[in-house]
Amino acid sequence: MRAIELFAGAGGLAIGTAKAGFHHEAVLEWNPDACETIRENKRRKVELVRDWEVVECDVRKYDYSLLGEGIDLVAGGPPCQPFSLGGKHRGHEDERDMFPEAVRAVRELKPKGFMVENVKGLLRQSFASYFGYIILQLTHPEIVKREGEEWPDHLKRLERHHTGKGRRSGLNYQVVFRLLNAADYGVPQRRERVVIVGFREDQFPAWSFPSPTHNEERLIWDQWVTGEYWERHEVAKRRRPKCPEAIKARLDRLRGEGCPSGEAWKTVRDAIADLPDPTRGNGGETFHNHLFNPGARSYPGHTGSPWDAPAKTLKAGGHGVPGGENMLLGADGGVRYFTVRESARLQTFPDEYVFRGAWGEVMRQLGNAVPVNLALAVASSVKAHLMSA
Incomplete structure (x- = not known):
């Protein structure tokens, strides 16, 4: 089935949807290092990504008519910083709010379904009205914001359209969302993310999120x-x-x-115990990106992840420690940074997948990524529904 990936980052969501059976006609990302990560894996002929068409661009300038008709799935994780619990919480006032571009992609491509991921902070009370606005835009993407119209006024028009009498004409989707914990789907990390899924009304959208497996x-x-x-x-x-x-x-x-x-939550030990100890200087000889980086320190809010539980949520940095909570807590109470490969394991990237860029930039790529196995669980269910419909 044909798909397009928006805001691809290092490719976690895209790999998960590819493993579920979607073929990406285009993978859009603006960050040069993230694009280079994907291109490097194309050069290495990593099976899941070798045929991707990587487009390094600002999605606001992308012409979706280049893809033609018949896209089955639009997937992507708009930049999370406007809504992140660790950010400045500017929401719709943040220029990085790319939800309008996700809506444009749905409007112009008219896919059978879409899958959008974002941070837990999107559900906070202060964003409640704007989140409802996002859902209604995705439900009725052809009810476009008028020139000069403020979003609260556009929201009112969407609400009237949504609750109006009679059959709705035009392009409409049945949309649901849920806060999912990646640990419940076999990811060795406590990582809560909002996932929004929509099906075009002609796709008989009697669907629900897959049940947790762990x-x-x-x-x-x-x-x-x-x-x-x-x-x-x-x-x-x-x-x-x-x-x-x-x-x-x-x-x-x-x-x-x-x-x-069910199965047990996966732990840090489950994920990385078979990797060589990077502090002994031989980690990178066998595994890509498995090099020790010194300088980790513990302070309130950043105390590292214990061995025998799912890792704390990996973060994208910018919180005083590069890589945020990207540290392992030892039995002696000391901490060290997870290597890039260990972090990739915690995000369920395959070992053959390599990352390009300076250490802090790579940690940002990983901290922003969707865990592959979480994406796979949801995308597999979406694909099964589209096939049956």
């Missing part, structure tokens, strides 16, 4: 009831951490209910 209760069971987790990782009993008090309070209930269904 859960914390099963991880607790494997660690503190059966011990299977420690045995699998060959962690001797004397080296195992003590069960946290917060977990102890849940063990009696879990034992009474029996083994939880």
Whole structure:
């Protein structure tokens, strides 16, 4: 099925949708380093990306008529900084707000469906009206903002159109959204993201988000009831951490209910334990981008991720520490930066996928990326629905 990727970044969402079976007719991104990352993987003939048409451009200037008709999916993650919990919270007043461009792509391409990702901060109360405005624009993309019209007035027109009597004509979508935790879909990272999915009305849009496949209760069971987790990782009993008090309070209930269904959350140890220790200087000999970077330090709000839980949310930097919370917490309480390869593992990029740019820029690419496996889970469900429709 034919797709286009907007705001591609390093390609996490695009790889996930490609693994689900979508063929990208164009992959749009403005950042030169992110584009070079994708091009490098094309040169290396990485299977999922080797046929992508990478377009380094400002999406506001892209001509969608170049793609012709018959696009099945528009996918993308508009820049999250206007809505990020760590940003300046300017929302629609931020010049980086690219949601209007996502709406334009839907309006001009008329895809069978779309899939848009953004940060949890988009759901904060201060953005509630604007988020409703985004959803209604994606629902009725042909109800265009008039010249000189303020967005609250455009919102009113959209609301009247949406609630008006009679059958709506023109291009309309059935739109749903949900806050998803990537850890619930096999990503070794607690990463909450808003995902918006829409289907054109002629696609019989009786669809819902895929159910989680992984859960914390099963991880607790494997660690503190059966011990299977420690045995699998060959962690001797004397080296195992003590069960946290917060977990102890849940063990009696879990034992009474029996083994939880589903798979266990993936942990940092699950993701990176087989990689060589980068502090010994030999990491980059076997794995791409697996080089130690010194200088990590812990301070309030940036304390690193423990080995035996999903990682904290990787961030894009700009918070005092390059790479934000991109640190591993050792058993001795010390921290070190995750290497690029370790960070890529936490974002479920394949090991053959390499990253280009200075270390801080690469960490920004990874911190902004959509976890591949989260994208795959949603995109697979979207594709299955489009095929059945």
